[in-house]
Amino acid sequence: MPSVGERIRKRRNELGWTQDVLGQKAGVSKGFLSDLENGKRKVGADTLYDIARVLSLSLDYLMTGTQGETEPPSEVQIPASLATFAARAGISFRQALTLLDMQQQIIAHRSSTKKEKLDKVDWQKFYEAVKDFLQ
Amino acid sequence: MSRLDQEHDVVAMARELGLRGDPVEAVVHFCEERIDCWAADVGGVENVAALEQLVADRLQLAFEEACSDDDLERLIAKYVAQGEYVFAALRDELGPTTFGLTIKRRHCGPDSGDKYVAVIDCRGEKASRRFFTRWHEIAHLLVLERELDAPVRRSSHDPIERLMDEIAGRIGFYEPIFGLIFAREHTKPPLEFRTVEAVRNAYCGRASFQSTLFACQRRMSTPVVYVEAEVKYKAGEERRLRSKQRKLFQDDPPVAKLRVGLAVPNQSAIDRDFRIVPNMRVPEGSVIHKLHSDASMEQASGRENLESWEFSDGNSLPACEVWVDARKVGERVIAIVQPTN
Numbered sequence: 001m002p003s004v005g006e007r008i009r010k011r012r013n014e015l016g017w018t019q020d021v022l023g024q025k026a027g028v029s030k031g032f033l034s035d036l037e038n039g040k041r042k043v044g045a046d047t048l049y050d051i052a053r054v055l056s057l058s059l060d061y062l063m064t065g066t067q068g069e070t071e072p073p074s075e076v077q078i079p080a081s082l083a084t085f086a087a088r089a090g091i092s093f094r095q096a097l098t099l100l101d102m103q104q105q106i107i108a109h110r111s112s113t114k115k116e117k118l119d120k121v122d123w124q125k126f127y128e129a130v131k132d133f134l135q
Numbered sequence: 136m137s138r139l140d141q142e143h144d145v146v147a148m149a150r151e152l153g154l155r156g157d158p159v160e161a162v163v164h165f166c167e168e169r170i171d172c173w174a175a176d177v178g179g180v181e182n183v184a185a186l187e188q189l190v191a192d193r194l195q196l197a198f199e200e201a202c203s204d205d206d207l208e209r210l211i212a213k214y215v216a217q218g219e220y221v222f223a224a225l226r227d228e229l230g231p232t233t234f235g236l237t238i239k240r241r242h243c244g245p246d247s248g249d250k251y252v253a254v255i256d257c258r259g260e261k262a263s264r265r266f267f268t269r270w271h272e273i274a275h276l277l278v279l280e281r282e283l284d285a286p287v288r289r290s291s292h293d294p295i296e297r298l299m300d301e302i303a304g305r306i307g308f309y310e311p312i313f314g315l316i317f318a319r320e321h322t323k324p325p326l327e328f329r330t331v332e333a334v335r336n337a338y339c340g341r342a343s344f345q346s347t348l349f350a351c352q353r354r355m356s357t358p359v360v361y362v363e364a365e366v367k368y369k370a371g372e373e374r375r376l377r378s379k380q381r382k383l384f385q386d387d388p389p390v391a392k393l394r395v396g397l398a399v400p401n402q403s404a405i406d407r408d409f410r411i412v413p414n415m416r417v418p419e420g421s422v423i424h425k426l427h428s429d430a431s432m433e434q435a436s437g438r439e440n441l442e443s444w445e446f447s448d449g450n451s452l453p454a455c456e457v458w459v460d461a462r463k464v465g466e467r468v469i470a471i472v473q474p475t476n
Contacts, residue, residue, distance in 0.1 A: 028245045046279060047245065101241075102221040106228065107251070108237040108275035110268050110296070125227050133220035 004048070005037040007065055011055045012037075025054040053101075085123035095134045099123065102130055139301070142294035148278060159301060166277040166302050170309065179311070183339045186309055187269065194276045196237075197249035198269060201229070202257045210254065218242040219252075229256045235268040237275060251276060266342040267300075270307030274299040277306075308350035313338055317354055324357045325458045325473040328434070348471070349399070357473065358404035363397040364417050364427065364468045369447060393417045393427055396467065409474060411444070411452065418443045422459040427468045434462035438475060 002010070012022050019033045026033075027050055035041035043051075045059075052062045078086075078100060086096040103121055127134075139145055140159050149158035152165055170186070173193050180186040191198065201207040207225060214222035219240055228236060235255040243250055253272035257265050316337045321330050328348075335347040352359045368376065372389040398411040417424045420443055426435040442454040461470035 025241075027241055027243060027250075032245060102224070105219075105221045105239050105241065106236055107239050107279075108253075108272055108299075109228075110234045110236065110271050110299075122227075126224055129224040129227050130220050133215070133223065 002065055003039050004043065004062055005039050007057075007062055008033075008051060008055070009037040011057060015055070022051070022054065026050040053104075079121070081121065082123050085127070089124070089127065091127070091134070098134055099127060099130070102126075139294060139297055144294045145298050148295065148298070152278065159298060162278060162298060163302050163305050166274065166306055167310075169277055170306055174311070180309075181312075183307070183309065183312060183342075186312065187273075190273055190306075192248065194273065195246075195248055195250035196253055196273065196276055197251070198253050198255060198272075200255045200257045200265070201225075202262070204258070207256075207258075214240075214252070225254060229254070234261050234264050235272055237272045263343050266339060267303055267307060267346045270303035271299050274302035274306065277302065304346065304349055304353070307342070307346070308338070313350060314354070317351060321351065324355070325460070325475075326351055326355055326359055326471055327436075328460050328462060328471070345469075352399075352401045352471070355401055356403055358407050358409040359401045360404050360409065360411050360472045361397075361399040362395055362411055362423070362470045362472055364393050364423050364470065365396040365466060366391045366427075367394050367396065367414075368392075369394075370414050393424055393468075409455070411441070411472060412446070415444060415446055415452075418445065423461050423468050423470050426461050426463065432463075434460075436460040441472075 008022075012019070017025075019030045019037070023030045023033045026047070028036075028047060032041065036043055048062060049059055052059045055062075078096060082096055082100055085091075086093070086099075091099075103126060137157075137159060140157050145158045145162070149155075149161050152162065154161035154165055170190055173189055174180050174186065177189060180189055190196075199210050201210055207229070211222045211225055217240075219238070219242060221238060225236075233256065235253060237251055237253045239251055240247070240249065253269065255265055255268050255272075313334075317334055320333045320337060331344065331348045331351050334351055335342055335344060338347065348361065352361055367373070368389055368391050376389070394417060395411055395413050395415050398413050400410060404410065417427075419425075419428075421439055422435050422437045426432055429435075436459060438456060438458055440454055440456050441452040443451065445451045456475045457472050458475050459470050459472050461468050
């Protein structure tokens with residue numbers, strides 16, 4: 001059965017990415033990635049999550065490989081509110097993904113009032129704040 | 136077992152961390168143990184500033200504080216220049232009711248000391264929450280593996296946020312340091328505000344009075360109830376005033392009175408069923424009411440009997456002589472209430 005590293009390499013090759021590219025996107029070094037793909041290193045859940053995210057795979061699939069044998073690897077789930085906003089604002093799929101990725105960088109948020117879940121983020125406002133940096 | 140212990144998200148978090156027992160206590164203990172190990176690795180820590188630095192280093196967390204709008208702009212420019220464009224959203228994200236947030240950087244090495252950046256909003260009145268907010272953000276990272284399943288945008292009413300507050304209240308007032316100071320400053324009941332102030336000054340002047348008070352209250356082996364009193368309507372009146380029935384009040388509008396807005400018992404008070412009920416009216420004879428009515432006074436203390444605290448239906452709290460220490464905070468009065476025997 002393929003290992004975690006082999007699954008990462010397989011998906012990376014499917015996307016046509018070098019280890020450099022994947023490393024940069026996932027925030028890990030090329031050396032680390034090389035060791036990981038060759039089964040010379042273990043990986044924490046935190047880092048594995050980053051890798052799964054940029055490869056558009058589920059953590060489950062990367063860890064067990066089982067999901068991939070019975071069904072296609074899960075794609076990134078775009079919240080309905082973001083999809084609606086993207087359609088209305090005419091932004092590309094890629095830009096929508098970037099917006100989602102940026103929003104997910106905010107991992108904790110201390111507030112005294114009720115905040116909305118990811119699905120109900122004010123995407124318009126968020127987009128306005130970061131639009132200059134969207135590719 | 137508390138109500139928080141029964142919240143699905145809290146139970147799930149404890150389970151995913153592989154913990155057994157009461158979920159809240161288990162998760163808090165899990166965080167404390169992580170910190171204990173790190174502290175032991177470096178031969179112990181002497182003060183809370185050193186502790187925070189140690190924990191932040193281990194979590195690859197950097198703190199950034201914005202004390203003014205200019206500070207915030209500098210902060211945004213700094214990280215945007217490094218390719219962390221999400222920081223551009225901080226102007227909106229740090230709204231009037233948001234005290235801080237943590238961002239995971241995309242453009243940094245795996246071993247970078249600032250893989251996570253906690254931005255603490257210290258502008259205006261938010262500055263008073265600075266200390267607790269920093270520990271709240273630390274709490275999120277301490278349980279991060281579970282958190283990754285659901286990036287967080289939650290309110291203070293959310294069970295996980297309440298759990299993070301619980302963790303922050305415990306680890307921010309780290310027992311090996313805080314416990315010694317508390318034992319030195321507080322020798323016998325009752326707990327007094329001046330003791331809390333002395334403990335705060337000795338432990339960390341940046342900690343808020345209220346968070347220090349809760350930390351002291353938690354360590355008391357005798358019953359202590361923290362009370363916040365404010366002028367407000369009865370719950371039913373409040374509901375009707377907000378409903379379509381408000382017209383019914385036009386001839387005889389309800390009068391807002393000094394009521395208990397918040398009552399927080401410590402464990403000993405819960406065990407002994409020593410309680411003060413939120414929203415009940417504060418009697419005019421109470422130390423709290425007298426302080427609220429007297430514009431010339433900022434604080435007051437004294438004895439009274441809780442049997443004079445009546446409910447709307449005419450019943451009252453059980454007879455119990457208590458000692459009350461109270462002070463004004465804006466329009467509210469905060470107090471600690473403790474049985475005298």
